[in-house]
Amino acid sequence: MIREECGIFGMYGHQEAARYVYLGLHFLQHRGQESCGIISSDHISLYKQIGLGKVSEFFDEAKLNYLRGTQAIGHVRYSTTGSPTLVNTQPLSAMTQKGPIALAHNGNLTNAMEIRKRLMEEGQAFSTTSDSEVILHLIARAPYDDLVMSTRWALAQLEGAFAVLVMNRDTLVAARDPHGFRPLAMGTIGEVITSEAETYVFSSEDTAFGIVGATRRREILPNEMVVVGPEGMRTLSIVESPPPTRQCVFELIYFAKPSSRVFETSVYQYRYEIGKQLAREFPVEADYVVPVPDSGIVAAIGYSEESGIPMSLGLIRSHYVGRTFIEPTQGIRDFGVRMKFMPVPEVIQNKRIVLIDDSIVRGTTSRKIVQVIKEMKPKEIHFRVASPPVKYPCFYGIDFSRPEELLANKLKTLEEIAHYIGVDSVGYVSVDGLFPSGLVDEQHFCRACFDGHYPTKITTVSKESFDHEIKQASLR
Ligand code: SF4
Numbered sequence: 001m002i003r004e005e006c007g008i009f010g011m012y013g014h015q016e017a018a019r020y021v022y023l024g025l026h027f028l029q030h031r032g033q034e035s036c037g038i039i040s041s042d043h044i045s046l047y048k049q050i051g052l053g054k055v056s057e058f059f060d061e062a063k064l065n066y067l068r069g070t071q072a073i074g075h076v077r078y079s080t081t082g083s084p085t086l087v088n089t090q091p092l093s094a095m096t097q098k099g100p101i102a103l104a105h106n107g108n109l110t111n112a113m114e115i116r117k118r119l120m121e122e123g124q125a126f127s128t129t130s131d132s133e134v135i136l137h138l139i140a141r142a143p144y145d146d147l148v149m150s151t152r153w154a155l156a157q158l159e160g161a162f163a164v165l166v167m168n169r170d171t172l173v174a175a176r177d178p179h180g181f182r183p184l185a186m187g188t189i190g191e192v193i194t195s196e197a198e199t200y201v202f203s204s205e206d207t208a209f210g211i212v213g214a215t216r217r218r219e220i221l222p223n224e225m226v227v228v229g230p231e232g233m234r235t236l237s238i239v240e241s242p243p244p245t246r247q248c249v250f251e252l253i254y255f256a257k258p259s260s261r262v263f264e265t266s267v268y269q270y271r272y273e274i275g276k277q278l279a280r281e282f283p284v285e286a287d288y289v290v291p292v293p294d295s296g297i298v299a300a301i302g303y304s305e306e307s308g309i310p311m312s313l314g315l316i317r318s319h320y321v322g323r324t325f326i327e328p329t330q331g332i333r334d335f336g337v338r339m340k341f342m343p344v345p346e347v348i349q350n351k352r353i354v355l356i357d358d359s360i361v362r363g364t365t366s367r368k369i370v371q372v373i374k375e376m377k378p379k380e381i382h383f384r385v386a387s388p389p390v391k392y393p394c395f396y397g398i399d400f401s402r403p404e405e406l407l408a409n410k411l412k413t414l415e416e417i418a419h420y421i422g423v424d425s426v427g428y429v430s431v432d433g434l435f436p437s438g439l440v441d442e443q444h445f446c447r448a449c450f451d452g453h454y455p456t457k458i459t460t461v462s463k464e465s466f467d468h469e470i471k472q473a474s475l476r
Contacts, residue, residue: 009204026211035053035086038067043169100169110459165202179456352378391452
């Protein structure tokens with residue numbers, strides 16, 4: 001299982017900013033279900049509501065009524081299999097000499113541990129274990145009075161991945177790191193952007209704009225800070241000489257909703273093309289193409305169209321299974337997967353099927369899904385994966401697993417992987433195949449989890465920090 005990253009949503013210049021952020025966060029819920037929060041602001045103060053669980057579970061009328069003001073930022077945080085914790089729930093906030101400041105961060109900083117150690121040696125106290133807190137402290141300590149220059153000064157010291165929303169009582173800053181690992185889109189409610197203040201909206205994914213009636217304007221660029229405040233909107237660069245753009249290709253493969261446009265690319269179109277590419281690279285004779293719902297559906301459509309093999313829904317996903325169901329004490333084999341996926345005998349029995357999913361990380365879920373399908377007695381199962389083998393950890397905010405747990409690290413050949421999962425054959429799309437010409441420019445993408453070429457330096461300290469995070473997660 002890939003533990004998901006986070007989603008952020010912000011609004012500036014609207015009487016019901018917090019309620020709109022609340023609505024927007026619903027449409028980013030796929031990016032994290034462990035915890036959620038909103039901080040709003042008027043000219044007097046910041047108002048904060050953070051808690052565990054999904055947005056619809058935590059927020060109620062009273063909490064939303066408390067969130068006053070015309071600007072607000074919100075955050076949803078990734079899910080884990082253990083019990084969640086409140087301490088790292090975002091947005092974070094602090095009272096500083098520059099007034100109250102709030103922060104929502106998506107991504108992972110590779111030099112957070114070094115900065116944290118340095119600040120602690122200087123006497124700085126930390127109240128969370130989150131790397132995001134260093135951003136807040138750097139802003140507070142920056143040698144400037146105003147939020148914009150302080151934020152710029154702080155962000156310029158960071159390495160790794162960040163899409164952030166930073167806010168005080170009258171200004172909101174939206175920024176992406178110089179490599180542009182994580183996405184962040186900007187929209188408006190009302191007429192075309194002018195220098196006059198109007199309603200601005202920011203979201204990890206633009207699919208959340210629809211519910212608040214916002215029009216997508218563009219993405220925040222890598223290395224760009226967009227500032228909205230009493231003087232209107234302006235943009236700044238974070239560093240003078242930015243490194244090459246390296247956007248996370250896994251956003252397109254897995255994280256973003258197919259209805260989103262991420263890195264100026266339609267996620268639906270991308271997955272469809274990768275499905276077609278997969279059919280060209282790993283053709284097979286079969287009766288049906290069967291997607292693992294929902295993650296494999298769009299790639300399966302592409303595979304089906306390219307191969308001419310009809311697509312059929314051989315697995316139905318239950319959308320009604322809550323996070324906490326009671327497992328029978330006698331232990332049904334593969335209980336979790338059985339609660340989630342129901343096989344359709346008419347599609348599977350005595351048929352040759354091509355099973356499509358977007359990725360295989362540890363392989364345990366894929367193996368369980370195959371076991372459930374096999375009980376319906378298919379003639380053959382051929383597993384096709386719409387991404388290359390994941391062989392390396394991600395240090396930029398996608399929490400795969402320990403490197404030694406990655407299936408493609410443990411098993412070297414396709415035959416070994418097929419045998420482990422329990423299928424007749426397996427095929428992954430190639431790394432070159434991830435970048436269909438005319439759709440995405442491969443120069444601008446990170447693919448380090450597939451080829452091990454990290455765009456930033458990965459120090460021993462960042463590796464230690466990674467190991468620490470994994471340990472913390474497994475302890476929860
Ligand atoms: S290592 Fe993989 S998951 Fe991490 S940012 Fe790069 S492409 Fe994305």
